[in-house]
Amino acid sequence: MNDMTPTREQREARLEGMGCKRKRVEDVRFTQGKGQYVDDVKLPGMLHGDFVRSPHPHARIVSINTEKALQVPGVLAVLTAETLKTVNLAWMPTLAGDVQMVLADGKVLFQNQEVAFVVATDRYAADDGINAVEVEYEPLPALVDPFTSMNDDAPVLREDLAGKTEGAHGPRRHHNHIFEWTVGDRDLTDAAFRKADVTIKEMISYHRTHPSPLETCQCVCSFDKIRGELTIYGTFQAPHVIRTVVALIAKIPEHKIHVIAPDIGGGFGNKVGAYPGYICAAVASIVTGKPVKWVEDRIENLTATSFARDYHMTTEIAATNDGKVTGLRVHVLADHGAFDACADPSKWPAGFFNIVTGSYDFPVAHLSVDGVYTNKAPGGVAYRCSFRVTEAAYCIERGMDILAQKLGMDPAELRLKNFVKAEQFPYNSALGWEYDSGDYHTAMRQMMEKVDYAGLRREQAEKREAFKRGETREVMGIGISFFTEIVGAGPSKNCDILGIAMFDSCEIRLHPTGAGIARVGSKSQGQGHETTWAQIIATEIGIPSDDIMIEEGNTDTAPYGLGTYGSRSTPVAGAAIAMAARKIRAKAQMIAAYKLEVHEDDLEWDIDGFRVKGLPEKYLGMKDICWIAYNSPPPGMEPGLEAVSYYDPPNMTYPFGAYLCVMDIDVDTGVYKVKRFYALDDCGTRINPMIIDGQVHGGLTEAFAIAMGQEIHYDENGNVTTGSLMDFFMPTAVETPVWETDFTVTPSPHHPIGAKGVGESPNVGGVPAFSNAVNDAFSFLGTTHIQMPHDYWRNWKVAKELGVVG
Amino acid sequence: MDMNGEERINAPIEAVWRALNDPQVLRACIPGCESLDKTSDTQMTARVVLRIGPIKAGFDGMVELSELNPPNSYVISGEGKGGIAGFAKGQANVSLTEEEPEVTLLTYVVSAEVGGKIAQLGSRLIDSTARKLAAQFFSNFGEHLTKTIQEPHLASA
Structure with missing residues (x-):
């Protein structure tokens, strides 16, 4: 080795792998105002939708008159529950096994609930349209205090559940009861309390709050009638789940739905669920044949979504x-x-x-x-x-x-x-x-x-x-x-969302010159995945993290994953990334063994390539292996260097x-x-x-x-x-x-x-x-x-x- | 919220009572009132434009007089819908006492409730705004009457 040969430390440092304080690569665009968020999506002929919302927390809807709204210049359509019923979408399933009104059907159950969706050529016209929709309400008593919700005389909120004594999670004891969930040994616990020297008892409340990300929930839906394809740009923490849910409830084949989550300005749990805005924008696009954008304002975000x-x-x-x-x-x-x-x-x-x-x-x-x-x-x-x-x-x-x-x-x-x-x-x-x-x-x-x-x-x-x-x-x-x-x-043995097991995934594709792309089923909302995912790969396969592009959020290209929430990205997707990288390294080892003319077992991994044990000068780096993998792989081996991993965590x-x-x-x-x-x-x-x-x-x-x-x-x-x-x-x-x-x-x-x-x-x-x-x-x-x-x-x-x- | 107050008016109790039942007087005195039309002896429709904090909205509603005990007291109640701005309703128990032949003491107890966007955005402003509006109405009313007594040609203004 001559003086020009980099030291181990230099080779290690060049990778910027795990443990390195690598600067966030995404910040290059975020700090220069070059992020691409949903509101930056502007499609030709795009329309804008906005909601008429209920001022009442609990009221019967006597009538909705949309005539004047339809005369407002620029207003093209007004959706109500009646419109949505024609496509069987007035209600939608929730992630918790309940159903939720997309637009108020007969009554409203919370203040700012979505009542009608006005579609217009711009947001201002939509707003004028909202003002012109006439809704007659008959106010009902509001149930605000949860401690009185199961009183005998508590108002009936969910008339759609009348007579249903069984919910998604077992028996319901009262018309306002959803479920009772119990865990642990009641008898042994009661016995421990009877024998205790000291006991404490306190009602500890954790008040209602809101994730309030900087960017509110929003989407652009575009239905192509000729191809029968629906494209949805949205602020989704879990794009694949959204695609599957849309396929199930809108009855559009899953391969004809393209869900794209571009840059997201914070999620914090707010962008996991499916909201009426997404359904209404999609239906409005199907009805009008044009792309429809829906963007929540701050009040709507704080008071209506999650x-x-x-x-x-x-x-x-x-x-x-x-x-x-x-x-x-x-x-x-x-x-x-x-x-x-x-x-x-x-x-x-x-x-x-x-x-x-x-x-x-x-x-x-x-x-x-x-x-x-x-x-x-x-x-x-x-x-x-x-x-x-x-x-x-x-x-x-x-x-x-x-x-x-x-x-x-x-x-x-x-x-x-x-x-x-x-x-x-x-x-x-x-x-x-x-x-x-x-x-x-x-x-x-x-x-x-x-x-x-x-x-x-x-x-x-x-x-x-x-x-x-x-x-x-x-x-x-x-x-x-x-x-x-x-x-x-989580482990598929105890975690699923609507039956979808909560695995995650990664696909790594290395290019001939030793750079590559990794697509992951998670979706960053600011966590810095583009930086850290590349660091895992760098350490695992010896390609500098700067040479790995990370892509997330497009359901057509990313492998199926359950998305990012509940601190699951590193435990689940991070594991899938390491496992996919290890598959690549295993193939690379076969290539190196062939080229160095030794048995695979005689090779050892050394930061960024393979070295023959006991013969340190016999070395083949990953960059060279990438070229060989495409252009002169060992006889009988498929060309290329890519791998996919789906990871179902054991715990x-x-x-x-x-x-x-x-x-x-x-x-x-x-x-x-x-x-x-x-x-x-x-x-x-x-x-x-x-x-x-x-x-x-x-x-x-x-x-x-x-x-x-x-x-x-x-x-x-x-x-x-x-x-x-x-x-x-x-x-x-x-x-x-x-x-x-x-x-x-x-x-x-x-x-x-x-x-x-x-x-x-x-x-x-x-x-x-x-x-x-x-x-x-x-x-x-x-x-x-x-x-x-x-x-x-x-x-x-x-x-x-x-x-x-x- | 509940508010109360009183207004001393330099007019005989009968004149005050008449004015309290006169839509034109009410229209002139209700802050932000754009129209007030009688639909029966005790019912009127009204349009009132209000500003609470960041919200300005026109409220269309009904005004009703009840528990009439001429010339001593009545209850005036109103309910208005401001579209996306929300709604407001309230009532005032108004009583008149003859202090002197030409001086009438008007006392009022008002209760009001708001909902919708005005309640969400203006929560910290609603109490003070409602108090101000109630006081403004009754002081406008007192002023109007005093003026009409002094300048009778304004009586039907």
Whole structure:
């Protein structure tokens, strides 16, 4: 070897493979305004559709008169439920086994429900058309409070379900009841509570909020009558599922439907489901023979498409006097709104809420969830979390703090005492999950050391004394959260969406010159897949990540995948990418063996090519192998170098983390200051530390928003009072605290590269850390549990009720 | 929301009562009222343009008088639909007391409810706007009457 030969480090660095802080390649276009979003799609002759929406939360529709609207210049058509009935599309199936009105059929069940769809030559004409549609309503009493939904005299919301005592998930007890879901051993759990030294019981609410991505939901549908083909450009987190659903409900052959998800400006769960806008735009395109665009405005997005949370969790923990937990009992009242449109794997009506035992070794547990209808928008999506996992983490992390308070124990000490131990993995939880790997004690102790936990508690004790002496008006809170997530849905043995198993896929095609393209069944909404997927391939097959193009979102070219949500991309699609790459490497090894005239077993992989064992100068690089694969493959071998992998994961992955928030709250104004926020994440193997940091920053910012004020609030008449960004808290750089990040690495034993997924961990772990900090700040004044969100006004009300406002 | 208030009017109770039943007077005094037409002795149709926060909308609705106890009290209620802006309804219990022969005390208790987009966007503004509108109506009314007493040619304006 001469001096010009690159060193191993240089060859490694040139690949920019796994573990490298590779800059995001997609940002080249995003930061220059060159992204191509759905609203950038402009087709010749394209029309615009917009909705007439109900001002009432619950009303009978007496009549809809579209005559005047059709006379508005530019208005070409007005769709109503009656129009849609002619093509059998007035109702559509939901992902949760319910049905949902596409356009109001006979009555409306939530404010801003879609009533009619006006199609016009431009958006302004459509808006004028909307104003001219005359709808006569007969208002009915609105059901807003889920706790009264199953009263005997509660109004009947879903007349279409009259007499149906069996729903998609078992028996219904009441006309507003959707399902009851139970897990765990009730008798053993009840027995544990009877024997317990100490028990706590608290109703912990996780309020309704909304994913509110920067780009709202939208689509362009174009039906070609001659070819009988429907093309849909849309903001879809799961384009293939959308294509299959359209094929099933619109009865168009699946190969004649082209679904294209271009660049997406944030999803956070909002863009998983199918919405009336998609159906109406498609029908309008079929009716008019022209492309039809539908773009939600901000109010429509916040009030009509896919809320999140709204779980009311009665939480009980049994424990011994010295703080060992002996049982967990949780009952959830789940407010699903007017239709059960939760985006969960089909067999899981409450998602993976049975991860609620968290990071703790509960010997027994029992969980029951009742889903109910109210006059609110449908949804129940996983807003930057795996399905209902953030609700579960909030429930158990608040519960543990409440127990610590009752025991007079430090909340960190209580957690350390009850963690599942490293040697217990794989660990079978009392509610049925097999945790793949973890080392909770190490992560917790690293966090406590880095933040000087003991020092913080001393500072707090001093501050509390100073408060009592009247020397300060601020109370200090320390919020701990130690969460275990369950992500990567999921194994076909227990996960499907409408019968479609939740695998994912990758197809890699290398070109003769040693560059290539990889198409993946996932769909980035900002996660940086174009960067990280190429890094996995670079490490696996030794082609620099800059030479691999990543393509997602076009159902004609991408292999079938279930898309991106629930932190499933790295656990599932990431595994498919590694497996496809390994198939390529296996073929490359055969080629190298032939060319180097040795047996395959005599070769070893060396960063970017194969080397003959014991003869380091006999080497063939991947770039050369690509050329050979096409132009002079070994006799009998097919030319080309490409591979496809469909990956059905054997288990979920279980990322975890230790978070801590330090907060001061002024009791006279309720104003809080986040003094410090530390987040340690263990997501297994780390593909790109810079992107992980970015994901954690984003997730923590959303957690901060949710815990400290972001809410979809309904008044007692069923009006949404937080329907715009004036009232719906969206933190900017001004409000957002500084984030400190840290990590440990406990690889997943069953994942090809040991990665677990990270995008949603900070939202799951962040919310309880903030809420625990607020609760911890006030606890010495006598509070046990303060409901979220903790905005200034509510903090001030708490202080006022405690009698400490000066 | 509920609001109440009072207005002292320099006019005899009979004149105040007549004005309270006169669509032309009501039209002149209801803030933003573009039309008010009698359809029966106790019913009128109205069009009112209102601005609450970012929303300006025309409301078409019905106004009805009930519980008439001349010249002492009645209930005036209205319901208006503002298309995509939403809807509003409300009623006012109005009572008159003769303080002096030429001075009448008008007291009112108003309850109002709004729904739709105005309720969503204007939630923080609705209470104050409704209070302002109610006060404005009754002060317009007082002013109008005082003027017509002083300048009778305006009576049918």
